[in-house]
Structure formats: structure tokens, C-alpha cells
Amino acid sequence: MLSRFVLRRLASSALKPHNFRNTSTATATSTTSATATDDFDFDDFEELISDVTSIKHDSTQTFAKLLRESKFVQLGDFDGRLVIGNIVHRVHDDLYVDFGMKFNAVVKAPEDDATKYTIGSRVLLRLRDPELSEKFLGSKRELTLLEADASLVKLLGGGQGPRRRTTTPKQESQPPAKSVEPSES
Amino acid sequence: MLRSLSLGVARGCSSAGSLLTRAVSTSLPVASGSSQEAIPGIDVEPSADLLRKARVQPVLLKPYVDPVLHNEDHFEMAKEVSIADMFAARVHYGHRIGTLNDNMKWALYGERQGICVFDLNVTQKYLIKALNFLAHVSYRGGMVLFVTSDKANMLMVEKMATDMGQYSHTRKWQEGTLTNTGQLFGASVRLPDVIVFLSTLSSVLERHPGVVEAAKMTIPTIGICDSNAEPNYVTYPVPGSDDSTPTLKYYMQLFKLAVDKGREAREKAGNA
Numbered sequence: 284m285l286s287r288f289v290l291r292r293l294a295s296s297a298l299k300p301h302n303f304r305n306t307s308t309a310t311a312t313s314t315t316s317a318t319a320t321d322d323f324d325f326d327d328f329e330e331l332i333s334d335v336t337s338i339k340h341d342s343t344q345t346f347a348k349l350l351r352e353s354k355f356v357q358l359g360d361f362d363g364r365l366v367i368g369n370i371v372h373r374v375h376d377d378l379y380v381d382f383g384m385k386f387n388a389v390v391k392a393p394e395d396d397a398t399k400y401t402i403g404s405r406v407l408l409r410l411r412d413p414e415l416s417e418k419f420l421g422s423k424r425e426l427t428l429l430e431a432d433a434s435l436v437k438l439l440g441g442g443q444g445p446r447r448r449t450t451t452p453k454q455e456s457q458p459p460a461k462s463v464e465p466s467e468s
Numbered sequence: 469m470l471r472s473l474s475l476g477v478a479r480g481c482s483s484a485g486s487l488l489t490r491a492v493s494t495s496l497p498v499a500s501g502s503s504q505e506a507i508p509g510i511d512v513e514p515s516a517d518l519l520r521k522a523r524v525q526p527v528l529l530k531p532y533v534d535p536v537l538h539n540e541d542h543f544e545m546a547k548e549v550s551i552a553d554m555f556a557a558r559v560h561y562g563h564r565i566g567t568l569n570d571n572m573k574w575a576l577y578g579e580r581q582g583i584c585v586f587d588l589n590v591t592q593k594y595l596i597k598a599l600n601f602l603a604h605v606s607y608r609g610g611m612v613l614f615v616t617s618d619k620a621n622m623l624m625v626e627k628m629a630t631d632m633g634q635y636s637h638t639r640k641w642q643e644g645t646l647t648n649t650g651q652l653f654g655a656s657v658r659l660p661d662v663i664v665f666l667s668t669l670s671s672v673l674e675r676h677p678g679v680v681e682a683a684k685m686t687i688p689t690i691g692i693c694d695s696n697a698e699p700n701y702v703t704y705p706v707p708g709s710d711d712s713t714p715t716l717k718y719y720m721q722l723f724k725l726a727v728d729k730g731r732e733a734r735e736k737a738g739n740a
Contacts, residue, residue: 342550342552344551344552345551346551346555346560346577346587346588346589347577349551349552349555350555350560350577350585353555355561355580356580359581360581361581371713372620381712381713383558384558384561385558385561385562385563385583385709385711385712386711386712413583414563414564414583416563416564416566416567418566424566424567424568424569424696425564425566425567426567426673427563427564427567427673427696429711
């Protein structure tokens with residue numbers, strides 16, 4: 284739908300524009316000759332813009348639907364999944380990485396290129412466990428460590444930069460700062 | 469920690485005001501006859517007969533109660549709390565199923581791969597109740613104390629609490645902070661009118677001692693209860709995650725909104 288809109292915007296400068304609501308799936312060049320008398324209504328323009336931009340922000344989705352379509356459910360079994368996170372804190376060589384789930388993962392920065400792992404950098408992690416918790420002998424409930432278990436794969440982006448800025452809104456709109464590599468099993 | 473609690477008027481003489489009459493300087497005659505209905509806006513005391521009947525039917529006292537308290541969602545917090553925002557703030561993530569407290573099962577949607585998931589519809593309902601209560605307390609000029617043992621987020625909580633003109637306690641909780649003020653602080657101290665627990669568990673994952681102390685001092689509490697928390701002594705439990713920084717930021721923004729709404733309504737009522 285977006286590409287058709289762009290084509291017509293370009294065509295309208297050269298050829299006479301027509302009413303968008305009455306068009307079929309045909310391209311701009313073929314239909315302008317047939318309905319050349321229709322005037323371009325700027326009220327429809329606003330409607331069309333709002334249609335295009337409001338696709339992603341559906342605030343009427345139920346919780347069940349949001350959960351079912353979330354990355355959290357898509358990931359399935361967490362062991363071995365590749366996730367992308369941001370470094371939120373650093374203590375010497377320990378990096379605290381936020382990858383979109385409840386807890387941060389704590390990984391060691393490698394000796395070479397340790398200075399490149401700054402707060403705000405994007406890193407690729409191999410997730411093992413989103414929450415480390417074990418049951419100890421004699422206790423009724425498990426004891427949680429309040430952190431995730433992951434191993435560092437590589438550094439992706441820098442701390443500040445245009446590349447990070449384009450992905451930040453996506454990270455914030457859904458819980459994950461995670462993406463699944465196609466080669467993943 | 470002394471800076472966190474203000475010295476002033478003792479709690480017994482707090483200016484919270486009674487619910488039945490609102491700032492009455494001129495006393496009006498008591499309404500005679502049980503059948504007479506009070507007209508809203510006129511401060512009339514209910515008759516003894518009506519009070520006796522209200523023991524079994526409390527709803528009879530509704531006309532005598534401040535109109536602000538008639539609607540459950542007076543401050544319109546239902547508009548501010550949306551499922552999509554809560555989802556983006558990761559409120560629905562719980563702990564592992566092995567750490568689940570039996571008293572939190574009512575709030576769960578289920579578990580996914582061993583991780584508990586909160587039902588955000590339930591969370592929304594309880595969060596709206598808690599926010600309205602907080603706004604009402606702020607409307608009456610009450611003191612709010614924010615308590616958390618989360619060392620990663622304590623500075624953020626302290627800052628946001630100060631920004632809204634309220635108080636916070638994020639360091640080690642001394643036993644007797646609320647119950648033994650005479651010995652700990654010397655002079656008599658004004659206690660908070662509501663305590664908001666960003667996490668009802670202490671750093672050793674046991675029930676926070678402040679919850680029980682507040683219950684002993686009859687201070688209402690609002691508590692974010694995670695899946696491993698105990699919601700028993702909390703007045704307004706809010707089931708949800710209490711661990712991620714974005715989640716706590718989201719809660720604090722909502723609490724700030726509630727406190728600000730209450731304060732604005734108070735200023736407006738004071739000016740009117």
C-alpha cells in the first residue's frame with residue numbers, strides 16, 4: 284500500500300491527480316487518463332496519511348493477542364537463542380546487558396577490544412537461561428539469582444549513532460531488544 | 469535516613485480531615501427525621517437513626533460523604549493505564565515457576581517455558597484502584613513514602629520521589645522505623661499517610677519488614693507484588709514485575725501522575 288501511494292505522489296506532479304478512494308490496484312499511469320476530471324481532495328490526504336502511519340500502533344489489542352504475537356512467545360525454548368541487547372552498566376570487565384526480558388545478562392568483556400564495550404553499545408548474545416534459579420535441598424521453593432545467563436557472541440554497534448537510533452523505537456515498542464537469526468536451530 | 473521522614477505534627481493530629489464533613493467552619497443544625505435526604509453540597513450531619521441503620525447498610529451514608537469519593541475512578545486513571553503500555557514496560561514478566569508464591573496464583577495468566585506471565589487485565593484493575601487511592605491521599609495533602617530495596621534502581625526512585633515533593637526510603641530498613649520512632653528519632657515524628665512499595669520483598673527475598681510495620685501502624689500500603697512476593701499485608705496489591713528498570717520507571721511515572729493529579733485538584737479546590 285505504501286509503494287502505491289509513493290507512485291501516485293510522484294505521478295501527480297506530472298499528470299493530473301485523481302481521487303484515491305475510488306482507485307483499484309492499477310498503477311497511476313493507466314488510470315489517470317480514465318478519471319482525469321476528479322479533483323484531489325486534501326482531506327482524504329490526511330486520512331490516507333493516518334491510515335498508513337497508524338498500522339503498527341493498535342492500542343485496542345487484547346493482552347492475549349499481544350502476548351501471542353510477542354517475541355517472548357516466538358522464541359520458544361530460550362536455551363541457545365541469539366538475542367540482541369544494550370549494555371546498561373559496566374563494572375570493570377562485567378557488562379550488564381538488557382536484552383528485553385525481565386533480567387539483565389551479565390557477561391565478561393573480552394580482553395581485546397574491551398574499551399569498545401561502552402554503555403549503550405549493542406551486543407549479540409547467546410541466551411542460555413532468562414532467569415537463573417535453582418532448588419536447594421530442603422527448601423520448598425527455588426532460589427533465584429535475579430539475572431539471566433548468556434554468553435557474548437560479538438559487538439554490533441557503537442554507543443551513540445544513527446544506526447542505533449533507528450532500532451531504538453522498535454525495541455521500545457515491543458519488549459524484545461531481541462532478534463532471531465535465520466540460521467538458528 | 470533521618471532526612472527521609474519529616475519532623476512535625478504527630479500523626480494523631482494530622483490534617484487528613486474526616487470523611488463525613490468537609491472543612492466545616494459554620495456548624496449547621498443536625499437533620500431530624502430518618503427519611504430526610506441530604507442535598508449534596510450542604511454539610512449536614514446524619515441523624516442518629518440513620519447512623520444506626522447505616523451499620524447494616526453503609527450505602528445510606530453516601531449522600532453525606534464528600535462527592536469526590538462517590539466515583540471509584542474519580543481521577544480518571546483508567547485512561548492513563550493501558551495494556552499496551554504495560555506490555556511495553558515488561559510488567560507481565562514474572563519469575564520462574566519454581567519460585568511462585570501460592571498467594572500470587574490469582575494474578576497469573578499462566579506460565580511460558582517455566583516463566584510466569586501476569587494477566588495484565590487483572591493488573592490493570594488493581595493498578596487503577598491503587599492510583600486512585602494515591603491521588604486521593606495526595607488530594608488530602610497526605611505524605612507518601614516510596615520504599616524499595618532494589619539497589620539498581622534506588623537512585624531513580626529517590627530522585628523521582630523528591631521531584632514529586634514526596635519521600636523515599638531506599639536504604640537498609642531499620643526495624644522499628646514506624647513502630648519505634650521515639651527511640652530511633654527522638655522527637656515525635658509525622659508518619660507517612662501511605663507507603664508505596666516498589667517491591668514487597670527485601671534484598672534477601674523475604675517479606676519487607678516495612679509491610680508489617682505499616683499494617684501495625686494502620687498505614688495503608690500500595691505494593692507491587694511479583695510472582696514470588698507475599699501480598700498478604702498489603703492494602704492495595706498490584707500484581708506485576710518489580711525487577712526491570714523500564715518497569716519501575718513506568719510505575720514511578722504513573723505514581724507521579726497520580727500524586728500530581730491529587731495535588732492539582734487540591735489547589736483547585738483551595739482556590740475555588
